[in-house]
């Protein structure tokens with residue numbers, strides 16, 4: 001079967017023209033679909049009429065469940081496209097209309113986009129929470145409290161010389177601002193994890209040439225992604241694969257082996273390796289001899305785990321427990337991509353490490369855009385909390401705080417980013 005969905009003011013007229021009348025709302029009705037031009041039969045299909053405003057887009061919607069062959073779909077689309085005022089939807093246009101009609105706010109739209117592209121269970125759950133309004137509900141609560149604080153301040157400014165404004169206004173404003181600021185800080189504290197769930201935890205494979213980095217990448221992804229040869233310096237560009245590690249998204253990054261070189265292409269690869277070493281969540285330092293990484297890798301920022309590779313070549317040492325080499329704090333591993341020895345131990349430790357990074361409360365912020373809005377809100381609240389400030393200045397900080405919330409939910413000041421967000425959708429969503 002194929003499903004064709006339509007939305008807009010012309011739905012009723014279109015259904016009358018093609019389906020011989022308006023079916024009962026929200027009921028699956030079997031109808032003969034006919035070309036309005038000559039009355040010829042296109043298909044027998046299930047037609048559902050979803051009157052607005054209680055539809056996904058907020059407008060009248062229709063759904064045609066027709067037979068799924070190319071010929072049927074093409075004929076039906078041709079007839080629908082020929083109806084006056086009907087045209088093919090743009091990518092994300094249904095969700096865009098839902099946003100424009102106030103059915104979804106921007107964080108919920110972002111949740112829909114994330115749900116569509118979710119690859120792992122953790123991503124799916126996080127996207128559902130966001131699509132369901134997890135962040136927008138909190139934002140609405142904060143907005144109400146800040147509007148109350150603003151109203152109190154404005155009233156005090158307007159009627160300062162009258163008796164009916166209680167003296168405790170400053171105290172109540174201070175309490176409201178402090179309460180919101182505390183909650184925003186909590187949500188921000190979990191944001192790094194939310195962004196990681198969405199984008200994947202980055203684990204970079206580093207080490208000298210021929211350490212077996214690309215081989216391990218291929219083994220873990222069970223695909224022949226990276227070129228492996230016995231020539232040192234095979235990998236030039238950094239290469240990424242997305243893995244599902246017990247439901248958690250992991251981005252594994254293969255890099256160019258680190259060594260001194262005069263070769264321009266390899267040198268550029270090594271420059272990229274060093275850059276990724278600084279931005280990954282974790283570095284696995286691979287070395288056939290089990291040597292510790294150089295100081296600049298250890299001090300690059302992310303934790304470094306040492307992995308001795310190719311232990312099938314030194315079978316005897318496979319049974320020995322590995323100690324943590326000097327200069328690194330993380331655990332040490334021994335493995336062989338050739339025999340599979342030690343791979344499960346490494347994967348188990350990676351899973352445990354990623355789980356240990358998870359905050360106790362589920363993350364509500366999942367994108368840099370949302371985090372930046374909340375950081376603006378937090379800064380405004382900190383400023384507004386200054387007790388000794390004149391009321392006019394506190395009012396201005398509170399106004400900036402509610403502005404930051406409005407741009408979080410997409411109600412103001414986001415025109416420039418809307419196109420970018422909706423273009424990530426597919427047609428029909």
Ligand SMILES: Nc1nc2c(ncn2[C@@H]2O[C@H](COP(=O)(O)OP(=O)(O)OP(=O)(O)O)[C@@H](O)[C@H]2O)c(=O)[nH]1
Pocket residue numbers: 207208209210211212213214215216227228229230231232233234235236255256257258309310311312313335336337338339
């Ligand atoms: N015996 C054995 N050989 C291995 C193992 N892992 C990799 N090799 C071999 O080691 C050589 C280098 O492997 P690569 O995966 O290309 O190493 P690399 O670290 O990606 O090398 P560069 O990209 O050049 O830095 C290849 O010939 C592999 O077949 C292993 O576990 N055991």
Ligand SMILES: [K+]
Pocket residue numbers: 209210228229230231232233234235
């Ligand atoms: K190699």
Ligand SMILES: [Mg+2]
Pocket residue numbers: 213214215226227228234235254255257
């Ligand atoms: Mg390689």
